[in-house]
Amino acid sequence: MRCFYHSDVEAVGVCKNCHRGLCRACAVEITNGLACRDRCEKEVVALDRIIRRGRAASGPAAVLFTGVGAIFVIFGLLTLPSGLLVLVVGGFMLAFGALQLLSGRSKSSSPGASA
Ligand SMILES: [Zn+2]
Ligand SMILES: [Zn+2]
Secondary structure (H helix, E strand, O other): OEOOOOOOOEOOEEEOOOOOEEOOOOEEEEOOEEEEOOOOHHHHHHHHHHHHHHHHHHHHHHHHHHHHHHHHHHHHHHOOOOOHHHHHHHHHHHHHHHHHHHHHHHHHHOOOOOO
């Protein structure tokens, strides 16, 4: 692949914002990827900030859901049959929290896994 801006130069990477090939002179390294110098720098920084904020927000909430859900399930089992509702609610919370944790983990481990 060649640089989008210099058709005679081999690209060293791809811009995270516009996905064009970039040579060493055109690429700017931003935390988790490359951006076109003076063109996509701001966009890639903003994109990174959004991704990081999303990860930070879903992490603790998922842990909380899983933990509270587990407590509800145990409490519901101990107080059966009257605790059936607590058990069902706890089960849903546990499943929701576990799903969030799993999706967050697979998303954060994928970038840079090949490098
Ligand atoms: Zn770009
Ligand atoms: Zn270039």
